[in-house]
Amino acid sequence: MVRGRSGVNHPLPPMFTPISVRKPHLKNRVICSPMATYMAQDGLPNDFHLVHLAARAMGGAAMVVAEMTCVSPMRGLRRAAPACGMTRQMNAWKRVVDFVHTHTDAKIAFQLGMPDAKAPPDRDGTPLISPFKPAIGL
Numbered sequence: 001m002v003r004g005r006s007g008v009n010h011p012l013p014p015m016f017t018p019i020s021v022r023k024p025h026l027k028n029r030v031i032c033s034p035m036a037t038y039m040a041q042d043g044l045p046n047d048f049h050l051v052h053l054a055a056r057a058m059g060g061a062a063m064v065v066a067e068m069t070c071v072s073p074m075r076g077l078r079r080a081a082p083a084c085g086m087t088r089q090m091n092a093w094k095r096v097v098d099f100v101h102t103h104t105d106a107k108i109a110f111q112l113g114m115p116d117a118k119a120p121p122d123r124d125g126t127p128l129i130s131p132f133k134p135a136i137g138l
């Protein structure tokens with residue numbers, strides 16, 4: 001129950017009730033969806049990403065999902081998107097994840113960006129990394 005301004009008690013809105021999604025137990029149902037910011041350099045998440053994600057985590061979201069993150073380090077290099085294909089990129093993510101885990105009780109995830117079989121063919125020397133083989137010769 002939550003006490004309203006009028007002094008009347010109301011049931012807790014479902015949004016603020018806990019939920020388990022398989023293993024992770026979320027303290028509420030407020031999940032910050034991934035938002036591409038294109039603020040990475042060399043595919044490295046930086047202070048911008050730390051503040052962007054940690055602010056929402058500190059603000060009470062049960063989970064924050066970092067923006068589309070390239071599995072190919074080179075894709076991240078080109079488009080100012082963060083990447084996770086190099087050790088130094090993963091170390092930069094670890095800094096963000098450790099901060100969120102140390103200072104908040106939120107969960108943190110990132111969205112893997114994979115071009116899939118629908119991706120355009122390699123035009124600029126960046127190899128296509130995909131779990132799927134194109135059914136037709138792209």
Ligand SMILES: Cc1cc2nc3c(=O)[nH]c(=O)nc-3n(C[C@H](O)[C@H](O)[C@H](O)COP(=O)(O)O)c2cc1C
Nearest residue numbers: 032033034035036037038065066067068069111113
């Ligand atoms: C600035 C911005 C960047 C976004 N970037 C991503 C992204 O990287 N990956 C994704 O799946 N969705 C992205 N979205 C979509 C959001 O995650 C969300 O699904 C969308 O805004 C709909 O939610 P809403 O109705 O609460 O705004 C982005 C949205 C915004 C506004």
